[in-house]
Amino acid sequence: MAVTIYDIAREAKVGIGTVSRVLNNSPKVTSETRERVISVAKRLNYQPHAFAQALARKRSNTFSAIIPFFTNYFFIEVLQGVQETLTSVGYDLIIHGANNQQQLEEYLQRSMRKGRVDGTLIFSLRLPDQFATEFKEKKLPLILVDSFHPDFDSIRVDxxxxxxxxxxxxxxxxxxxxxxxxxxxxxxxxxxxxxxxxxxxxxxxxxxxxxxxxxxxxxxxxxxxxxxxxxxxxxxxxxxxxxxxxxxxxxxxxxxxxxxxxxxxxxxxxxxxxxxxxxxxxxxxxxxxxxxxxPMYKMGELAVKKMLERIENVTTPPSSINFTPTLVVRASCGANKHYAFHDSN
The missing domain is CATH 3.40.50.2300 (Response regulator)
Incomplete structure (x- = not known):
């Protein structure tokens, strides 16, 4: 199994955000910490070519998220998991609300521009075939949340x-x-x-x-x-x-x-x-x-972690994480007599 930044962070006793900053050659890391992280990476046989690429590559430290709309509570809670996890590793997030197919394709086109973002998250939208082909051929990191495509990593509920x-x-x-x-x-x-x-x-x-x-x-x-x-x-x-x-x-x-x-x-x-x-x-x-x-927050959190892994290893086979939703019994079904029901007044 390939060594990841999580392995390096654990061994070097630093956060994954610190490891990410070292890999991105950020100046916001002390020389002592940088040397320790690099030393651990070498000791764990972190793939030299990937490591060198990560150090040399100019990254934006930014992900883009394309969602169908802004006002749905599902996306608010998922994006909270995305944003908080990104903040912990020193990344920023650009959010695009696609209300139609034309907007979706426009935002995907933007995400493909070199240097604009390091990865793209797509929520509850079908990935158009022509963009699936381009993202795959160019090895651009792409994660699907609440959707699926066999050629890309996905995180969804059954x-x-x-x-x-x-x-x-x-x-x-x-x-x-x-x-x-x-x-x-x-x-x-x-x-x-x-x-x-x-x-x-x-x-x-x-x-x-x-x-x-x-x-x-x-x-x-x-x-x-x-x-x-x-x-x-x-x-x-x-x-x-x-x-x-x-x-x-x-x-x-x-x-x-x-x-x-x-x-x-x-x-x-x-x-x-x-x-x-x-x-x-x-x-x-x-x-x-x-x-x-x-598990909306968890889905957002995992989407970021999966993206960070994908950035490091663009050639590994795609994986799909499927959550089984669980029933929460309250008053509206009549089965929970101890749960008081309140209407909108």
Whole structure:
């Protein structure tokens, strides 16, 4: 196994940020510390060519992060993990919000310019084939978070398993008629959660009622918003269809909007309608949401660590880290009687 900066930091009794600064030939390191780090690197047989390249290469000490939008709580928490980890190793972060394919391609083009950034993080977006080819051919460090491509490192949550766990939790509680409020299926996570929800219903021989399964048409935030959840729930309520006894909602922030709409129709959660959602954002506990927990901060932290490793070893095979989300049971599903439910008032 190749020696990494983490091995050097441990042996030299310094932080990985210090090792990074030595490799980047930063003046913000004492000569004594520099010599100790270099000595340990040589003793551990840190690959001489990579070491020499790291010392000689002019780096920007900056990563770029391309996300679909700025207002989603998921990205706020993931980016907190990214930013704090980057700060600890002396790196900066440029954030780009891509609202459409054209913007995504523009930001990818910028990231490919020599010397602009040392690595690129892409969140919840499909990597266009032409850019995948260019990044691979030029050996440019690229990490995918909440997305996947076989040629690049990826860090993601298993949306299929998560949606299955959420749906089966409702089934276990006795619900046989379950609807879904989903985000826009242009989003990979939204599509995966929908497919898994439908498959789970079929596996349990439960009806798939399209009239109570709504995919958001909202393009802003890909439908992952309180407004989208509220509007989609209102549409179902206004249609006059027979309501299911439970809903699986594709994100916590949508679920908050769903609860607001139900309240306006004097429907109680969980007494009249049970809800399970996805993400476990900070707000979810204040609304008593039963939800699937994503380790958002940890995903951001690992993305940075994986990027630092990739910068050092650009030729190693790509790897994929998959987290299995865990169920957090609160009031909205009706199973946790000790957890007080609070609506948005």
């Amino acid at each position: 949306n299929v398993i998560g949606a299955k766990i959420a749906t089966e939790h409702l089934i276990t509680l006795g619900h046989k008629d379950i609807g879904m409020i989903n985000a826009n299926v242009v989003s990979v996570p939204a599509q995966e959660r929908l497919n898994s929800f439908l498959q789970t219903l079929r596996e349990h021989n439960l009806p798939v009622r399209n009239e109570v399964i709504h995919n958001s048409s909202q393009t802003k935030n890909d439908g992952f918003s309180r407004e989208a959840g509220y509007n989609d729930m209102r549409e179902i309520l206004n249609s006059g269809v027979k309501l299911p006894t439970a809903f699986f909602v594709s994100s916590d922030i949508q679920a908050i909007g769903v609860i607001e709409a139900l309240r306006e129709f004097e429907l109680r959660v969980p007494d009249d309608i049970a809800i399970v959602s996805f993400d476990n954002i900070e707000l979810s506990k204040y609304f008593g949401l039963t939800t699937m927990n994503q």
